[in-house]
Amino acid sequence: MNSVICASIVSYMVWTQANLTARTDSYAADENDEIHETVASCVSPRRARQMGRTISGFRSNRNGRSHALAVVALFCVLPGWYKLPEHSCRYLDRLLFVHRIFTSSPACTELEPIVLDWLAKAIGLPKIFIYDGKGPGCGVIQGSASEATIMTLLAARTKTLRKLEVKYPGQSQHMLLSKLVAYTSEYSHSSVERACLVAMVKLNKVLVDENIAMRGAALKAAMDKDRKDGMIPFYVCATLGTTDCASFDNIAEIGQVCDDEVWLHVDAAYAGGSFICPEYRHFMEGVEMVTSFNFNPSKSLMVNFDFSALWVKNSVDLINSFKVDPVFLRHDNQATTIDYRHWQLPLGRRFRSLKLWFVMRIFGLENMRKRIREDAQHAKTFEKLVRTDDRFEICFPVHLGLVCFRLVLAGECDNEKINKINQDLLNRIVDSKDIYIVGSRVRQRFHLRLVTGSVGCDEKAVKFAWKTIQRHACSVLRENK
Ligand SMILES: Cc1ncc(COP(=O)(O)O)c(C=O)c1O
Structure with a gap:
C-alpha cells in the first residue's frame, strides 16, 4: 500500500512541477469549471441552473471583488499562504x-x-x-x-x-x-x-x-x-x-x-x-x-x-x-x-x-530561508519609509515581518487623543479597501501593524502601502488641526 501511495505522490509531483509556473488564477478557474460540471451532472436541470448561477457568481466575484480582497489583505494580522504547492497535494490530501x-x-x-x-x-x-x-x-x-x-x-x-x-x-x-x-x-x-x-x-x-x-x-x-x-x-x-x-x-x-x-x-x-x-x-x-x-x-x-x-x-x-x-x-x-x-x-x-x-521537496530549505529573509527585508524597507516621515514613529524593534507604527502629533501629550487619531487613520485606510491592516494596543498606546509575507507581497506593494497610509494621514491630520 505504501508503495502505491509513494508512486502516486511521485507522479503527482512530476505533474505539479510541470505546472509550477502556471498562475493561481487559472487553477481557480479550472477548479470552478470542474465543480460546475460535477454539480451539473448530479442534480436536476433546474437545480443545476440555479447552482450554476451561484457558482458563476462566485467565479466572477472571485475574479473581481474577491481577488481584490486577496490584494488588499496583504498586510493584515499575520501572513497566510494560499498558493502553490497546495494545489499539488490538494487532491491527494483529499x-x-x-x-x-x-x-x-x-x-x-x-x-x-x-x-x-x-x-x-x-x-x-x-x-x-x-x-x-x-x-x-x-x-x-x-x-x-x-x-x-x-x-x-x-x-x-x-x-x-x-x-x-x-x-x-x-x-x-x-x-x-x-x-x-x-x-x-x-x-x-x-x-x-x-x-x-x-x-x-x-x-x-x-x-x-x-x-x-x-x-x-x-x-x-x-x-x-x-x-x-x-x-x-x-x-x-x-x-x-x-x-x-x-x-x-x-x-x-x-x-x-x-x-x-x-x-x-x-x-x-x-x-x-x-x-x-x-x-x-x-x-x-x-x-x-x-x-x-x-x-x-x-x-x-x-x-x-x-x-x-x-x-x-x-x-x-x-x-x-x-x-x-x-x-x-x-x-x-x-x-x-x-x-x-x-x-x-x-x-x-x-x-x-x-x-x-x-x-x-519542491522549494527546499534554502528557498524557504530566502522567503523569510525577503519578508524581513520588506519590513525593513517599510520601516525605513516610516522613519523618513517625522509625523510617524516606529513603536517596537522590527525583527521579522511585522512593523508597528503610529502617528505622533508634535506638542500633543494627550495619549487618548493620539490613540483616537490613529484609530481614525486605521479606519480610513481599511475603508479605502486599497490595503488592509489592523491595529493593536500595547501599554495603552494604540498602533497600526503592517505585516509583510503574504502571497504577492514585494517591495512595490510595500511602497504602495506606504503611499496609501501617507495619503490618509494627510487628510486625518488636516481635519484634526
Ligand atoms: C502568537 C499567536 N498565537 C496563537 C495564534 C492563533 O493561531 P491559530 O489561528 O493557529 O489558532 C496566533 C495567530 O494570530 C498568534 O499570533
Whole structure:
C-alpha cells in the first residue's frame, strides 16, 4: 500500500512541477469549471441552473471583488499562504483523508513524524523533540496554534491532577482543579485565555518588561505569591513573536523557573518559521528546557492553512491524557506504531503531512530561508519609509515581518487623543479597501501593524502601502488641526 501511495505522490509531483509556473488564477478557474460540471451532472436541470448561477457568481466575484480582497489583505494580522504547492497535494490530501486509525492509512501516520523531524531539525529544535523512529519526543500536526495550546494545557492538567490525587487522597477532583494556575504574559495571544476557559483553570497574566517580554523574575514572583496563597502552578505558556508587536519572552529565564511540576509550552505561532534561518535562533535560547513547542508553518513557511506543528518532549504525557480505546478502533499494530488519534481532539484526520512534504521537496530549505529573509527585508524597507516621515514613529524593534507604527502629533501629550487619531487613520485606510491592516494596543498606546509575507507581497506593494497610509494621514491630520 505504501508503495502505491509513494508512486502516486511521485507522479503527482512530476505533474505539479510541470505546472509550477502556471498562475493561481487559472487553477481557480479550472477548479470552478470542474465543480460546475460535477454539480451539473448530479442534480436536476433546474437545480443545476440555479447552482450554476451561484457558482458563476462566485467565479466572477472571485475574479473581481474577491481577488481584490486577496490584494488588499496583504498586510493584515499575520501572513497566510494560499498558493502553490497546495494545489499539488490538494487532491491527494483529499483522496487519502480517511484516516482514523493506523490501519486505514499507514502512510498518513508514517510520513507525519518523518516530515516533522525534518522540520524540527530545520528550525534547530534540540534532539529531545525528534522522534527518529522511537520517541518519546515527537511532533504532531494540529489544525491551529490554539488547538496546540488547548491540547498541551489539558495534558498538563491531567498529569498534575493525577499526581495531586496521590498526594492528597480524599480530596475531590473539583477542589484540586480549583487550585491550579496557568501563567502567560499580558501580551500572549487570546487563545491562551480561551484554552484556560475550556480547561476551567485560573490564568495569571504576568507583567512584562520594557521590551514586552515575560521574564523569569516576574514569573517567579507571581508563582511564589500564588503558592503562598495555596494555589498550584502547573502550566506556563511563553510566546515567541507576540501578535501585538512580535516581542519575545525570555525562554532561558522562564525555563529556569519552571521545575518538573510545571509544563512549559512555547507558542511561536508566527515567529517559529523564522528559526529555519540561524540568525533568528537566539530568540529561542533555552528551548531545551521547554516541554512543548508549537508554530504555524501555514503563517510563514508557505504551507497552506491548516497546519500547526506541535512537538512534545514526552509524547506519553499527551497519550495518557487523551487515550480512549473502544473495541471498534483497535488494530494489530497498536503496540508498535504511533496512534495520532490519541494526540488530538478529533478522531479522523487528513493527510496534512503531505503539504509540508511538498513544500520542503519542491522549494527546499534554502528557498524557504530566502522567503523569510525577503519578508524581513520588506519590513525593513517599510520601516525605513516610516522613519523618513517625522509625523510617524516606529513603536517596537522590527525583527521579522511585522512593523508597528503610529502617528505622533508634535506638542500633543494627550495619549487618548493620539490613540483616537490613529484609530481614525486605521479606519480610513481599511475603508479605502486599497490595503488592509489592523491595529493593536500595547501599554495603552494604540498602533497600526503592517505585516509583510503574504502571497504577492514585494517591495512595490510595500511602497504602495506606504503611499496609501501617507495619503490618509494627510487628510486625518488636516481635519484634526
Ligand atoms: C502568537 C499567536 N498565537 C496563537 C495564534 C492563533 O493561531 P491559530 O489561528 O493557529 O489558532 C496566533 C495567530 O494570530 C498568534 O499570533
